[in-house]
Amino acid sequence: STWNDRFFEFATFVFIMDIFKDTLLPSSLYGFVFTASGILFSSVVGKWIDCTARLQAIRTLIPVKRISNVLASLGFLVLFTYFDYEAIPEDAKPLCYTIFGLIVATGGALKLSSVGVSIVVEKDWLVMMAQSNSAVLTRVNSIMRRIELVSKMVTPLMFGFVVAAQSPRFCVLFIGFWSAISMFLELHLIQKVYDCIPCLSEDKELMVGHYLGVPTGDDMSGADEDPSDTLSRNHKHHTSYFKRVYRDWLIYYNHPIFAVSLSYAMIYMSVLSIAGTMVSWLKWKGYSDSHIGGMRSIMTLLAIVGTFLMPLMSRRWGLMKTAQVSLILEWLALIPVICSFFIYQSWFTGVLLIAGISLSRMCVWIFDLSQMQILQENVTNSQTGLIHGWHFTLCNLFDLGQFLLTMIWSDPQLFKIPATISFLMIFLAACTFSR
Known part of the structure; x- marks a missing residue:
């Protein structure tokens, strides 16, 4: 998963500059939307994870993550195949920008699914597996961090090798194909980890009422109250x-x-x-x-x-x-x-x-x-x-x-x-x- 993420992260900005050669605006726009998605919706993803069973959450997030990779790869493939930005006719530019807009949108989905996977694996699964053993948790965290750094170091070299040996278009196909295949591999490995660690199957406290606003207790007793009282209470709720x-x-x-x-x-x-x-x-x-x-x-x-x-x-x-x-x-x-x-x-x-x-x-x-x-x-x-x-x-x-x-x-x-x-x-x- 980390290898896939770092490879796609590096390749995306290279692909964007290969297409839009004389401006940094498209790559900046992609990065802006990618980061803004994390600011605006990470808390929503976190609340959803709190309300969802462990295995169900990761089974949902991994496909969203990899499908985002595949869709973005398809978008880049279309741009590389049918559009030469320096010689593109004016009437074809709107279609080019629309396809790029879809790539940017997949970047937002990729960011949120990546945040979700990080929360599930690093903040919940690893903690449960460590069983309150601080030394074990420290060691596992260190290993995870070094895996990420090694992936950051090696994936650019692999990207450069693939592009030099073939072409950017081939590299796009490689990334899209590998993302599709790795989705099933990741789901299989996650299932094996879940089956091997009994504590992961323990029920966690699903805070549905707290996070999603489900009325409970005293809230239910006011179901028949006057509408004007409801509006006043809602206004106070937003103010508070x-x-x-x-x-x-x-x-x-x-x-x-x-x-x-x-x-x-x-x-x-x-x-x-x-x-x-x-x-x-x-x-x-x-x-x-x-x-x-x-x-x-x-x-x-x-x-x-x-x-x-x-x-x-x-x-x-x-x-x-x-x-x-x-x-x-x-x-x-x-x-x-x-x-x-x-x-x-x-x-x-x-x-x-x-x-x-x-x-x-x-x-x-x-x-x-x-x-x-x-x-x-x-x-x-x-x-x-x-x-x-x-x-x-x-x-x-x-x-x-x-x-x-x-x-x-x-x-x-x-x-x-x-x-x-x-x-x-x-x-x-x-x-x-x-x-």
């Missing part, structure tokens, strides 16, 4: 809902970890990573798919190194200082990257770009693991959902910001502007953490 949201925000804002959480969220507003819109920009610059895949693999390899360095640094300096130092080092590592946008373009600027970004991502992962443990150790059990919920929302909002930047400055020649703003955001994140 917004009051609760504001109250929860104040709890989050006044919590001691707010500065740590905010600084971490701020680094999401960055295009300075070999992913998303930067992949599209590198394609515009003339880098081959294999070169981009190699850059991403180097970046991910150093990120894995960061996961091993963090425990050593935290034992020596403590969590807070480790997080602070890693954030400052991330900013310093990006100085040569920013310089590469403003000096004469040569092979040396490419070296500055990949070296600076790779080192910065190593620091990002050290900071990521540090802030995660800071939050875990300083948030009480009674506030876990509230604090982490706002933390997740804030991260997605800043992540949305990076796509807004490249939508505003969609000309690839102006990519230096979003890059510079990203650099300043990381500096502000370091200042926020140190306040």
Whole structure:
């Protein structure tokens, strides 16, 4: 599943830039909708999971995820086969944009189904399997994280190999076919895991009444009340809902970890990573798919190194200082990257770009693991959902910001502007953490 996700994630932005060669707007739009879907509907998916049996939930989410991959692949195949964007007739452009709009829509479905699978597997199944054994849970979480990083490192290389050996059209067919086949494989393996772990078949508390508004108890006693009283009660209900949201925000804002959480969220507003819109920009610059895949693999390899360095640094300096130092080092590592946008373009600027970004991502992962443990150790059990919920929302909002930047400055020649703003955001994140 992780392999499939990382392969499709990397390929999507390459395909978009292969089709729309002279603008970053389509890739930014895709990323914007992908992230916005997570902000708007992740909580709905989470509530649905709470109200659904474990096996039923995962059996629903996996097909949605893979069918989204297949539909997007079909859309890309049509665009590659029948449309040459540079020579397309004006009367055919609406159809081209419509097909791309459908690809964007599948991106939203893919995001929500991915969130759902993550919640089911990482937040429920793994916890049940660990049976309250903290050491086991830590080990399993570490293995899951490294699987993801290795997939991020290897899939770009495989993508570059497939494209170099065949063509982008063949790669689209490969992804669509593999997504369809892997759906059945994933469902089979999930069923085997479910059958082998007896505790997964235990009933969980399905909070249908709490989450879906099913009337219970005193609510049922008012079924025959006057309609005007019902309207008044509904108005008070909506008012109290917004009051609760504001109250929860104040709890989050006044919590001691707010500065740590905010600084971490701020680094999401960055295009300075070999992913998303930067992949599209590198394609515009003339880098081959294999070169981009190699850059991403180097970046991910150093990120894995960061996961091993963090425990050593935290034992020596403590969590807070480790997080602070890693954030400052991330900013310093990006100085040569920013310089590469403003000096004469040569092979040396490419070296500055990949070296600076790779080192910065190593620091990002050290900071990521540090802030995660800071939050875990300083948030009480009674506030876990509230604090982490706002933390997740804030991260997605800043992540949305990076796509807004490249939508505003969609000309690839102006990519230096979003890059510079990203650099300043990381500096502000370091200042926020140190306040």
